[in-house]
Structure formats: C-alpha cells, structure tokens
Amino acid sequence: xxHCRLRIQSWLCCLLPVLLxxxxxxxxxxxxxxxxxxxxxxxxxxxxxxxxxxxxxTDTIYAYIDGQAEVYMAYGMVRCLxxxxxxxxGEPDIVLDLFEQASPADAFGxxxxxxxxxxxxxxxxxxxxxxxxxxxxxxxxGSVYIEGESEASKEAVLALGRAVADTITEVGEVPPLVAxxxxxxxxxxxxxxxxxxxILNGVVYLGYENALRFGPDVDAVVGRYQRPDGGAWLxxxxxxxxAAAQMAEGGAIEAGIAVRRKGSRLAAVLAPEPQTAGDxxxxxxxxxx
Amino acid sequence: xxxxxxNRRDFFSVGTGxxxxxxxxxxxxxxKDETPPTSRVVLIRKxxxxxxxxxxxxxxxxxxxxxxxxxxxxxxDAAAAWRQLFSPSDVVGIKSNVWSRLPTPAAxxxxxxxxxxxxxxxxxxxxxxxxxxxxxxxxxxxxSFINTRPLRTHDWSGLGTCIKNLITFTExxxxxxxxxxxxxxxxxxxxxxxxxxxLNVLVMLTPQFHSTGPHSFSQEFVWPYGGLILxxxxxxxxATGARIIEAKRKxxxxxxxxxxxxxxxxxxxxxxYGLGISDPERIEVVRLGWKENTLI
Numbered sequence: 001x002x003h004c005r006l007r008i009q010s011w012l013c014c015l016l017p018v019l020l021x022x023x024x025x026x027x028x029x030x031x032x033x034x035x036x037x038x039x040x041x042x043x044x045x046x047x048x049x050x051x052x053x054x055x056x057x058t059d060t061i062y063a064y065i066d067g068q069a070e071v072y073m074a075y076g077m078v079r080c081l082x083x084x085x086x087x088x089x090g091e092p093d094i095v096l097d098l099f100e101q102a103s104p105a106d107a108f109g110x111x112x113x114x115x116x117x118x119x120x121x122x123x124x125x126x127x128x129x130x131x132x133x134x135x136x137x138x139x140x141x142g143s144v145y146i147e148g149e150s151e152a153s154k155e156a157v158l159a160l161g162r163a164v165a166d167t168i169t170e171v172g173e174v175p176p177l178v179a180x181x182x183x184x185x186x187x188x189x190x191x192x193x194x195x196x197x198x199i200l201n202g203v204v205y206l207g208y209e210n211a212l213r214f215g216p217d218v219d220a221v222v223g224r225y226q227r228p229d230g231g232a233w234l235x236x237x238x239x240x241x242x243a244a245a246q247m248a249e250g251g252a253i254e255a256g257i258a259v260r261r262k263g264s265r266l267a268a269v270l271a272p273e274p275q276t277a278g279d280x281x282x283x284x285x286x287x288x289x
Numbered sequence: 290x291x292x293x294x295x296n297r298r299d300f301f302s303v304g305t306g307x308x309x310x311x312x313x314x315x316x317x318x319x320x321k322d323e324t325p326p327t328s329r330v331v332l333i334r335k336x337x338x339x340x341x342x343x344x345x346x347x348x349x350x351x352x353x354x355x356x357x358x359x360x361x362x363x364x365x366d367a368a369a370a371w372r373q374l375f376s377p378s379d380v381v382g383i384k385s386n387v388w389s390r391l392p393t394p395a396a397x398x399x400x401x402x403x404x405x406x407x408x409x410x411x412x413x414x415x416x417x418x419x420x421x422x423x424x425x426x427x428x429x430x431x432x433s434f435i436n437t438r439p440l441r442t443h444d445w446s447g448l449g450t451c452i453k454n455l456i457t458f459t460e461x462x463x464x465x466x467x468x469x470x471x472x473x474x475x476x477x478x479x480x481x482x483x484x485x486x487x488l489n490v491l492v493m494l495t496p497q498f499h500s501t502g503p504h505s506f507s508q509e510f511v512w513p514y515g516g517l518i519l520x521x522x523x524x525x526x527x528a529t530g531a532r533i534i535e536a537k538r539k540x541x542x543x544x545x546x547x548x549x550x551x552x553x554x555x556x557x558x559x560x561x562y563g564l565g566i567s568d569p570e571r572i573e574v575v576r577l578g579w580k581e582n583t584l585i
Binding site (some may be wrong): 062065066067068070072080092095097099114116129130131132134141145149156196201202203205207208 | 388444445449462463466467468469471500501502503504505507508509510549550551569
C-alpha cells in the first residue's frame with residue numbers, strides 16, 4: 001500500500017484549527033465544526049513537539065497503526081492527527097494521536113474498546129495504564145503513548161492529554177442507549193458501545209454469521225452482569241426500524257441466542273453461565289407489553 | 290470442510306522430500322493408517338540469547354536456529370538439515386515482519402541468509418522482505434520460502450502468527466479480516482505460495498501477550514521468553530505458540546482473559562484449508578535448551 005500521508009509543516013500548526021474546519025470534516029454541520037478549535041501546545045512539561053504533524057486518512061491509517069486501524073474504522077474514523085514529542089535527555093518519546101470519529105457517540109465507542117486502567121480526569125473520560133492515556137471528548141478520541149514509561153513521562157502524558165482535551169471545546173453526549181442497560185449488578189467498566197460484530201467478537205465471540213444483523217446504522221451496547229444466579233453479557237441493539245429488528249430477532253433465535261424485542265430494540269443475552277443466568281436480564285432490559 | 294482443502298498428499302507437499310518427515314513426526318507416508326497424523330515442532334530456548342534490554346545475541350540466536358533445524362529434520366549436523374530443506378538451485382524468499390515495535394530480528398534474517406548461502410543458494414537468489422513481497426523480483430520467481438516473525442497478540446486476528454504473516458502477498462488485507470481473520474489460511478493456497486513454504490520460524494524471544502492502544506504495544510506485555518518455535522507445519526507452530534501466550538495471560542492477569550478475539554484462524558487453517566495440525570494432542574513439541582518457565 002502506498003504510504004501517501006499528508007504532511008503539515010510545523011509552521012502550519014497555528015493553522016490547524018482552520019484545517020480541521022475546512023477539510024473533510026464529513027457531513028458535520030458547520031455549527032459543530034466551529035466548536036473544534038485545537039491549538040495544541042508545542043511544549044508540555046519538558047517534552048517538545050518533534051517534527052511535523054502527520055495526518056492519516058482512511059487509506060493511510062492501515063500502514064500507520066498496522067493491525068489496529070480496523071478498530072477506528074469500525075467507528076467511522078475521519079482522520080488521525082499524529083505528532084511525536086521528544087523529552088529531556090534519557091526520557092522516552094511521547095506519541096500523540098488524535099482520532100476524529102464520525103460522531104461523539106463513536107468517539108465514546110472507541111474509548112470503550114479498551115477500558116483497562118485507572119480513571120484520570122482528562123476530557124469526558126480518561127484512562128491511564130501501562131504508559132498509555134486514552135480519552136474522548138466531542139468527536140475526538142485521544143491517545144497519548146509513552147515509548148517506555150518513566151514517572152516524569154507519565155506526568156507529561158497526563159499534562160499533554162489535558163492540554164489537548166482543553167482545546168476541544170465541543171462536548172459530546174454519551175450514547176443514550178448506554179443508560180438503557182439495567183444498572184443493578186452491571187460492571188460499569190465492562191460497557192462497550194459498538195456497531196459491528198467484529199468489535200463485539202473481541203468482547204464475546206459470536207462467530208462469523210451476522211445473526212444479529214449488525215451494520216453501520218445499528219447502535220449497540222453490551223455490558224457484563226454478575227448476579228447470584230450466574231453471569232452473562234447483556235446486549236441492547238437499536239435498529240433503524242422495527243422490520244430490521246424483527247429480522248435480527250429471527251436470526252438470533254435461529255442461532256440459539258436468547259432475545260427479547262420491543263419495537264426496533266432487541267435485547268440479547270450472551271455467554272450466560274449457567275445457561276439460565278440471563279433470563280432475568282432479558283426481562284429487566286425489555287419489559288413486556 | 291471447504292472444497293479447496295488440501296488432501297493428504299498435498300499436505301505432505303507443504304515440505305519437500307525428506308523434509309516432510311519433520312512435518313509429520315516420522316509418520317510421513319502413512320496414508321493408509323487410520324491413526325490421525327501428527328506434527329512435530331521444535332521449541333528451543335536459551336536464557337542467554339537476550340541481553341538486559343531484550344536484544345538478541347546474534348551468535349546465540351544463530352546457534353539456536355541451527356540446533357532447532359537439525360532437531361526438526363532429525364539430523365545431528367545442522368548443515369545436513371539445511372540441505373534437506375534447500376538446494377543450490379533454489380530461489381528463496383525469506384518472509385520477514387517489519388512491524389516496528391516487534392520486528393523479526395535482523396540477526397535472525399542474517400542467520401537464515403548465511404545458512405542458505407552455505408547450502409549453495411546464490412546470494413542473488415535470496416531476498417528478505419515483508420511489505421513488498423508482491424513486487425520483489427526474488428519473491429516473484431521464488432521456488433521456496435522461509436516464513437518468520439515474532440508472535441504477538443492482534444486485535445483483529447487474536448494473534449499475529451506465521452499463518453497470518455503471508456497476508457502481504459494479498460491485494461487487500463481487509464478481505465481476510467472477517468470472522469477474526471478466519472480466511473487467512475486460504476492465502477497459503479495461492480499458486481505463488483502453495484507448497485513452497487519449507488520452514489516456519491516463530492520468534493518467541495520476547496513475545497507479546499496483550500495489546501493496548503492504537504500502537505498495540507506496551508513493554509509491560511512482552512517478556513523475555515528466549516525461544517524459537519520451528520516447524521514445517523505452520524499450523525502446529527502457531528498452535529504451540531498460542532498455548533504459550535494463553536498460559537502467559539493466565540499467569541499475568543490472574544483471571545480468565547483468553548486471547549481476544551480467539552485466534553481461531555489457526556484451527557480453521559487446519560480444518561478448512563488443510564495446512565497442518567492444530568490439535569495440541571497431535572503435536573509433538575520437542576523441547577531443547579532452557580526449561581524454566583516454559584509454560585507448556
């Protein structure tokens with residue numbers, strides 16, 4: 001694959017807000033674009049921006065993050081802005097990656113893909129673990145990665161993450177579907193928002209057949225429950241219309257997945273242990289008529 | 290079972306000549322036998338192969354390679370083993386892996402080239418490549434391949450394996466991404482590859498047992514295992530590596546966090562594409578060298 005990344009000269013950094021507004025922000029209304037005003041600092045806690053900003057699009061991203069691009073693409077990645085920061089002598093470099101996703105819900109979705117780590121106050125949600133800070137805010141998912149952890153570099157990562165998040169004035173909304181998961185016995189850290197079976201397969205493996213008829217216009221949320229009678233994953237899926245939900249219901253039943261449907265919403269219990277563990281969950285998720 | 294499943298005779302052709310004996314644990318030719326075939330791989334480890342920073346000592350690594358190949362092919366002399374695998378008339382592509390965080394060590398690539406030249410393969414008939422194999426003139430006229438890469442976790446296929454390493458021979462990687470990359474084995478049936486991979490070397494020097502972040506890498510999730518897994522059967526090699534990663538994840542996380550998604554492209558390569566054997570019960574793992582914390 002040809003690596004035809006765009007290069008932004010350092011002197012253009014001050015124009016980054018203009019660039020972000022002007023080129024390829026997709027179908028987002030201008031009013032939303034105006035809220036994007038990134039003026040990312042050139043120096044944070046002794047780490048300095050090294051080299052140019054690089055911009056990866058939906059083609060070039062595969063070469064940049066070999067093996068991971070699919071995750072961001074599954075949430076409608078628009079582009080990735082990347083810059084390396086060099087630290088004081090003997091300290092590791094820091095790599096800042098900012099992924100613009102199709103919507104705030106998608107930025108949140110990417111954030112939920114990996115929920116390990118300690119909560120940190122960065123953006124609308126931040127996690128730090130093993131030399132890696134992730135956060136989301138508005139349409140943006142941020143990743144700040146240390147190439148070899150040290151105490152000083154951890155502080156710098158958090159400072160850089162906060163500085164970047166502060167420049168994003170847009171505030172996104174957590175997908176409302178998330179709040180539809182019954183709260184009782186839910187492990188909040190287990191919650192993932194997604195659109196594709198490939199992403200779900202990384203949580204609960206369902207195999208190749210798209211029994212639940214996932215697609216780009218389908219929103220889903222999955223969470224893990226541990227109750228006295230056992231554990232299970234509860235999946236809630238919102239389809240574009242009732243007919244699509246009905247089709248998915250049929251496919252799920254055929255695949256042996258316990259489901260319950262109301263209108264265009266489907267609830268499914270996945271990987272229950274023991275088999276009966278999810279019965280109550282379905283009833284809690286979708287009350288009968 | 291897919292229509293393009295190799296039959297047993299094709300399966301033997303994964304290796305060539307006497308090398309096939311190494312593939313099936315000495316049972317090569319047992320077509321009429323009802324006992325399921327077995328595979329044989331060599332797991333060789335040396336604690337001294339890595340320095341404190343995880344860098345491989347080229348001499349120790351070269352010795353490991355030769356000891357492993359000799360054992361795999363049932364020879365006491367490494368040179369004789371290499372001569373079982375290759376002849377002076379061969380054109381050999383060494384399919385490496387350049388992933389920046391955990392590439393195939395240059396010292397291993399050099400050791401492989403050295404041994405090929407010692408067999409008598411002309412230097413101009415040997416090439417090392419990863420991303421540009423489709424356009425590499427040596428790879429385009431190759432009569433055989435060596436396939437080598439480090440083992441690591443991978444968000445889409447579960448594991449980056451020897452089976453997966455050949456994806457750069459394809460035109461569109463996403464075509465192989467469905468069902469946790471289950472179709473990867475089909476790549477090995479392409480005319481330019483089928484029957485030509487004579488040796489797989491899964492690098493287990495510092496394997497990666499968990500991925501994190503867009504760059505899929507953290508030093509916390511690699512460890513100094515100091516090993517190589519060698520085999521003619523890529524499925525048996527990968528299945529053995531997968532067991533080590535699973536064991537390491539259990540040790541590290543202390544709870545049930547299996548490789549996710551499951552790397553079932555290894556099993557599918559066996560059951561659907563007939564590339565080798567994935568059932569650990571049918572894989573003989575010959576262990577050489579350092580035995581501490583082998584994990585399997």
